[in-house]
Every structure is written in C-alpha cells, then in structure tokens.
Amino acid sequence: MAALWSRSRQRQDTGDEALIRSLYEEHGRALLAYAQRLTGDRSAAEDVVQETLIRAWKHPDALVNGKGSVRGWLLTVARNIVTDRYRAKAARPTEVAESVTTQPVEQDHADAVVDSMVVMEALDRLSPDHRDVLMEIYFQGRSVAEAANRLGIPPGTVKSRSHYALKALRDMYADRPKAVKLVALKGVAV
Structure with missing residues (x-):
C-alpha cells in the first residue's frame, strides 16, 4: 500500500513540477515585468513571481477551470500579492536599516x-x-x-x-x- 501511494505521489510531484516549469517558461517574463512595474524593485518582483507560482502550484484547478486565461489569473494573483504586501507594510511602523549613522531606537541602558x-x-x-x-x-x-x-x-x-x-x-x-x-x-x- 505504501509503495503504491509513493509511486502515485511521485507521479503527482513530477506533474506539479512540469506544470510550474511550463508556467514559468510561458508566462515568467511577462509576470516578472508586471510585478517589477508594480513594485519598482527587481528583487521584490522576483519574490512576487515566486509567490505567484507557489499559489499556482497549490491551486492547479484554478488554472484549468476554463474561466479565463492562465496569464490573466497569474497577473491577478501577482497584483493581489503586491497589494497585500503594500497594505501589510503600511500597517507596520517604518523599518530603518541599521547603519553607523543610524542610532538605535533604544540604546543599552x-x-x-x-x-x-x-x-x-x-x-x-x-x-x-x-x-x-x-x-x-x-x-x-x-x-x-x-x-x-x-x-x-x-x-x-x-x-x-x-x-x-x-x-x-x-x-x-x-x-x-x-x-x-x-x-x-x-x-x-x-
């Protein structure tokens, strides 16, 4: 029974990996360009693309349900991720990078x-x-x-x-x- 489940899971993993690879090959550049336009930062855009592909991997049924194009779904997910990050960042205090010129908020007392x-x-x-x-x-x-x-x-x-x-x-x-x-x-x- 365990061997049967293992082979089934391996086939599923291979199919999931192929799906993500094909999505990235076909839509990755457009997705990255779109995310970079939204964020204004290359590394943040790459994170958005990665998160978008993870969501596609978690919800493969949304890609093949016939309710629109795959690229449209991916771009919508990317926009939602950027919006969520922006809102989360706006809800938190501003982060300040540590540097020699920046004094810590609370010094050692x-x-x-x-x-x-x-x-x-x-x-x-x-x-x-x-x-x-x-x-x-x-x-x-x-x-x-x-x-x-x-x-x-x-x-x-x-x-x-x-x-x-x-x-x-x-x-x-x-x-x-x-x-x-x-x-x-x-x-x-x-």
Whole structure:
C-alpha cells in the first residue's frame, strides 16, 4: 500500500513540477515585468513571481477551470500579492536599516544603571542633612530659596550644607576620578 501511494505521489510531484516549469517558461517574463512595474524593485518582483507560482502550484484547478486565461489569473494573483504586501507594510511602523549613522531606537541602558548606582551610593554615604539639600537643589531643580523654604532652614544653611556635601563627595571619590565625573554628570556639581 505504501509503495503504491509513493509511486502515485511521485507521479503527482513530477506533474506539479512540469506544470510550474511550463508556467514559468510561458508566462515568467511577462509576470516578472508586471510585478517589477508594480513594485519598482527587481528583487521584490522576483519574490512576487515566486509567490505567484507557489499559489499556482497549490491551486492547479484554478488554472484549468476554463474561466479565463492562465496569464490573466497569474497577473491577478501577482497584483493581489503586491497589494497585500503594500497594505501589510503600511500597517507596520517604518523599518530603518541599521547603519553607523543610524542610532538605535533604544540604546543599552546598562551604563546608566551602573552610573545611577554609583550616584545613589555616594548620596547614601552623606549625612541626611547634606543629602536632603543636594536632593532638593540638584535632583528636584529647586533654587536655594525654594530648597530653604521646603526644608524649613535658612538659605545660608542650604548654601553651606550644599558646599560641605559637595566637598564630602569630592573627598569620598578622590582616589576614583571616574566616579567623581559620574557624580558630576548626574547633576551634582562636584
């Protein structure tokens, strides 16, 4: 039984292959020219021709049903494929090729996480009074007067705590110049 099915399938495969070969030989150039006119791109047109022939292979009965010419059916299928691709492409965001000049949409944020950890570690080592002043001035973006009002201390105290907090940060990281630069980059003027 298996041998009979195998021979039958082999004959069918040979017939399908002959059908596709004859379709390509007879209509391939016209189909490619039509697809290239629709797409404006040779490689996209070749893909359309290939997809058209695959659909012809999957639906051989549509080619011999007598409801029109074979070439007309192939050209209609090709046009439908191009239309489907155009609609699918229009529904998606525009693709951007990677290049040296094109920046990625989302960069690796690992360095930013490490930098933030260094800054947070530095702030944790400060006294609460010094940390509060730096948080108000540098991270909340408040002026000396606004920070003084918010913390309930005189403006002169805000200035002096800010001065000594920055000095403490400089002293903490004197042996690590990169850390001083990181803290400075994160908004704290060390």
